[in-house]
Amino acid sequence: MKPPPFDYHAPTSVREAVEVLAEVGAHGKVLAGGQSLIPLLNMRLAAPAHLVDINRVAGLGEIQTDATGVRVGALARHAQVERSAAACLAQPLLRQALKLVAHPVIRNRGTIVGSLVHADPSAELPAVLALLGGSVRLAAATGEREVAAADFFTGPMESATRPGELAVSAFFPAWDGGTSFIEVARRHGDYAMAGVAAAVRLDDLRITAAKVVCVSVGPVPVVVEVTGECGNRPVASVDWRAVVAAVQDRIExxxxxxxTADYRRHLTGVLVERALKAAADA
Structure with missing residues (x-):
């Protein structure tokens, strides 16, 4: 299979890239890792008139960490972030999720920000950003804007990125508690039939904050706050049936x-309890 014809652009700066994107508008697609875009082109599921390759743009491969979290540049590969001790110390959920993403050969080329813009509701990275309340920085010829995760994912394979905009980085906030990511797939590396990431905060062994995000069970990552259902209790005393029911009521x-839909709902409930317990033990 071959992609449809397109004009190829290879900018060397963010300014040049956004100028090209402003000129081509909705007829352009950005190429970074290409692990999602290239198959779509080859299967003729996407047919942009212009392909804007940002791999020669300097400064977009940086991974910056501090006490507030991790900022990942648009050209930072999955494998880079997975191997970054500083990034995974600041936000362990990144490595927990990345171990589940496809296979090493894909992670060597695919990008974190590209996965976010692709906005697949079955993918791990959009779920991580949503659970942590992170954000994506978008650049355009007219300036930059920071879009919160709650507003960034607008539907299956749809994000708030506008024609003419380039996603230049994503920010994953730190979390002063435990995290986990558990999913079930037909084979390791496949998209999950259902998956749950959890974030839990403890005080004197009691759960004082708890939330989960579910993948493959809605048009966007589904974040559910379950602190109330956990009831400020030790893990062993939590009414897990109430927690599971609260999450199952929110998924689609x-x-x-x-x-089947019923199996995915049941599986999500099982994973919710497991993920929250694992995060409490982390």
């Missing part, structure tokens, strides 16, 4: 060739 699973 659909059936496909891999699983």
């Amino acid at each position: 699973p659909e059936a496909d060739i891999h699983a």
Whole structure:
């Protein structure tokens, strides 16, 4: 299979990239890692008239960490972040999630920010950003804006990125508690039939804050706050049926060739309890 014809652009600066994107508008697509875009082109599921390759743009591969969290540049590869001790110390959920992303050969080329812009509701990185309340920085010829995760994912494979904008980085806030990411897939590296990431904060062994995000069970990552259901209790005393029910009421699973909607709902409930317990132990 071959992609449809397109004009190729290779800018060397963010300014040049956003000028090209402003000129081509909705007819342009950005190429970074290409692990999602290239298959779409080859299968003729996408046919942009212009391809803007940002791999020669300097400064977009940086990973910056401090006490507030991790900022990942648009050209930082999954494997780079997974191997970054500083990034994973500041936000352990990044490594926990990245270990579940596809296979090493994909992670060597795919980018964190590219995954976010692709906005697949079955993908791990959008879920991580949503759970942590992170954000994506978008640049345009007219300036930059920071879009919160709650506003960034607008639908399946749809984000708040406008024609003419380039996602230049994403910020993953730190969390002063434990985290975990658990999913079930037909094979390791496949998209999950269901997955749950959890963040838990303890005080004197009691759960004082707890939230989860669910993947593959809605049009966007589904974040559910369950602190109230955990009731400021030790893990062993939590009414897990109430916690699971609160999450299952919020998700919208659909059936496909891999699983029924009812199975995905049940599986999500099982993973919610496991993920919260794992995060409490982290």
